[in-house]
Amino acid sequence: MKFYKILAVMIAAIIMLGCARATPVSTSTPTQATSSSTSVALAKSSSSATPNLNGGTLVRAMTSEPASLDPQGAATSGLSLVTPYLFDTLVTMDANKQLVPLLAESWQTSDDGKAITLKLKTGVTFQDGTPFNAEAVRFTFKRFKETGTKSPIYDGVKQIEDIQVLDDQSVRFTFKEPAANFWSTLAMPYAGIISPDSARKVAETGKGNLIGTGAFILAEWKAGQSLTLKRNPNYNWGAPITQNRAAPYLDALVFKVIPDATTQLAALQTGDVDVIFINQPDHIAKLKNDPNLQLIETQLNSLIYFAFNCKKPPFNDVRVRQALSRAINKEEIVQVALGGVGKVANTYLPPTLLGYDASLKTYALGYDPKQAQAELKALGFTQASSGTWEKDGQPLKGLLLTSNRAPNDAIAALIQAQFKAIGVPLEIQQLDSKAVTDATAAGKFDFLLYRYDWNDPDALNIYLGSDRIGTTNRAAYSNPAVDQWLAQGARELDATKRAKIYSEAQKLIMQDAPWQPLYIPVDVMAFSKRFDGIKLGFMGRMLVNDVRFVGK
């Protein structure tokens, strides 16, 4: 009897709790989707006072939260998403990848290219009230050189030989060799300038966060849930990449942690979030016709490529690589696996980077399965009645390794089918990116489907330079002539000359065919029409200074 009583009381309590709580939600949701309570409150109050001008809370979904908000720390997922709003860099890039001033007003390069002098903006203050000056810049990069070993731009920063404070608003960087990629290093969000005062406090107490000069101030960080950023009312030093260069119109910018892509999609539909980033083609199709949403596409400085293990026979033979490269139908990959959202790539650099040269297409190995088979035959491979090839008793087949990032599975399956069509069986292995890194370093693969994201043509050196074999040069490709061009490119400060160098380097690389470049990814951001003025800047960064809440 006792048990039944307890059970009955439990059921009754839960039903009552459910009814009591359910009512307000069900009545409030139809008018204003279940956005976070603060977002709704802020948006409503401000829109009634000064309609369509200020206020509103923009909520963006992010897949995982950064481990810390130290721009110089390990680039954990989400770090480069959040830090640009908190920390300004000295320079940044506009949508055309042209360098534009941010905290630096102007700059000069010495004739030998080994010194850069930057003049800083005046009247800029950190969010903790301390002034931004040359000493802060010196402090930031000194700290970077000492403790920033985990940062992806550490190699770029390491080139700095010395930093001198010339006066309160001028600073000079000196280098051993001219450093052409230094500007793209400075423009990366990881190079944000830190308030020396805040860094000392964090170092002493082990608590708190670093402070920058950004347009937003960190207000709250709920571990595993969300980061809330409030507008910085004193801000008036924005870069000429948005019309509004003063404080943002938005009251707040919230990053909500939602690990699952499907949940992110649902959260956008319910209004829990206002902005999501999509990289699954089927999700794009689902949102295309939603009248409450707008989609913007952006091309990143990225390339998806198919690489050969250039150390492993028979793929160490350039002719085998060339023949097999012809088996790949990139157009089909873009249409089928990507739903048409992507751009076929022919060269090793994306069109958005210096050094891209469309005329190199003549060196590209286009789709031609018959030619591929003819070339294999000419190389002494014999085809069995089953269609497979062999030479010296060794069958021609391979392991295609890729990471579990969408839509790699679909692409890998297509390539598998395309290779099968010429008689080369592939086995697909999909691992998480860390496991792929390990497998490629150990050479445990024949083919690799992978991508790079880099905002400087030095990418060719990072991913194909001989001294990067064993780490980022996953194809283990080596050509001393190419290495020479790439080293020269890293030192050349004249943009026209530098572009020519990378064009020459690509010419050689393309003849060696370590990769078959597949496509340039087009990333899609979907956002709610309750906000107006969202733009995408370089590297797909969401620019929010012009964003206004227009409500609905």
Place this chain on the structure above:
Amino acid sequence: MTIQLARRLLGAATTLAVVSLITLVALQATPGDAATGMVGDSASTMQLQTMRAQLGLDQPLPVQYATYIVKALRGDLGHSYISNKPVLDLMLERLPCTIVLALCAITLALMIGMTMGIAAALRAGTKTDTLLMSGAALGLAIPTFWSALVLMLIFSVNLRVLPLIGIDHPLGFVLPSITLALPTAAAIARLMRSSLLDVLRSDYVRTAHAKGLMPRRVLTHHIVRNSLLPVVTMLGLHLGHLLGGAFIVETIFALPGLGRLTVQAIFDRDYPLVLGATLFIAAMYVIINFLVDLAHGWLDPHVAHEAI
């Protein structure tokens, strides 16, 4: 009694030591380590080696294990490789969410499962029985990630009656708890039904009826109470499923719980955090099963003398 207790404590310690060793070996066998992830896609060999040395990943496995155990015995579970915060703090921060989720799910599972099981047993062989048991089979067969998405779609996206994500709203736990409870409820329903049927056919139930007890009193005092024994045992073992399910449910519903923390730690190859979380789950297992043994004593006085 004291000897029994000491024996159990020794057993628990051995379990935890073995679990931590297996976890560490499994982590080492997994390709990729924390250093690879931390320095990123574009790192040089130098950067990678420096990082490995900093994390102590270049040490041989027995040394890594011994260092860990010595520290763990002093209550120091180490610092996360990724965020550099103490593992214990990170876990305690996320624990309340998982506990609430697990309690809600267990309660729901018990309510749904027992009601279904009792109803099916009392109407064994009828259409109601078939319907209920088919439902239970379905509940066991449907994977958690799928039922989560379906529930989300119906109640949050289409009907808009329940919040989709997060714990800002107390109702945020409703859909995750239901999702998590479904397979356990189904298992309880099936076990409850068969166990109840066994008891119904037993001699002492017939005797109880024969001596003229009220049928309801027979049901509550003799039948349900005795048929609960296997259910309670199963519940203790099912805790593992529940925590495993929490990994998925917390990820899908974006709940800041221990499960999601662990999943992220695995992807990050954050060894101290994965070890800490595994040890914690193992400890929970040991404690819960100890409680289950105690509950046995309460449900069945025969066992009381042997328990502990």
